[in-house]
Amino acid sequence: MSEFLEILPLTKTSFAPYGEVIEADPSKMRLINNGTTERFHALGQPVVVGAPERLIFNIFRGQPRQFPYSVGMMERHPFGSQSFMPLSGKPFLVGVSDDEGGRPGKPKIFLARADQGVNYFANAWHHPLMALGAVSDFLVVDRDNTAANLEEFFFETPYSIAEPDL
Numbered sequence: 001m002s003e004f005l006e007i008l009p010l011t012k013t014s015f016a017p018y019g020e021v022i023e024a025d026p027s028k029m030r031l032i033n034n035g036t037t038e039r040f041h042a043l044g045q046p047v048v049v050g051a052p053e054r055l056i057f058n059i060f061r062g063q064p065r066q067f068p069y070s071v072g073m074m075e076r077h078p079f080g081s082q083s084f085m086p087l088s089g090k091p092f093l094v095g096v097s098d099d100e101g102g103r104p105g106k107p108k109i110f111l112a113r114a115d116q117g118v119n120y121f122a123n124a125w126h127h128p129l130m131a132l133g134a135v136s137d138f139l140v141v142d143r144d145n146t147a148a149n150l151e152e153f154f155f156e157t158p159y160s161i162a163e164p165d166l
């Protein structure tokens, strides 16, 4: 019987060890364009390790996950950060793990609102995109040449996630 993982709200504090939360934080806001635009400044830092690879913009179109969902693996990108910002007005799930001697520990699952994105730090264990409820698009900024930038770990016993209460 696999262990069910609790779903927590996504907050800057809870997510801090794994990356940055991209959201319109009033403390980061400055008025620009003659007061007609609110700029929420420097919400996260895209990172490439090991030039000459480039940071690129992508769109990921994710199929909604079905529940109960089996979390059988985690992955990480040693040579760059990876950010996901919802474009379809839907919430999504974020899964991360601490590193425990080169392997991911028990995953932590966060529910990201439709107005929240995340930027995973380089080498942060995370689960691949988990869209919710409908096919959803995400703006993704990460390092080009992903082939050399992906490490996966498969759990002997998968964890489970119950249908989130949206």
Ligand SMILES: NC(=O)N[C@@H](O)C(=O)O
Binding pocket: 075, 082, 126, 127, 128, 129, 146
């Ligand atoms: N492999 C890929 O491009 N996607 C994953 O990295 C992911 O985090 O969804």
Ligand code: NI
Binding pocket: 075, 077, 082, 126, 127, 128
């Ligand atoms: Ni990834």
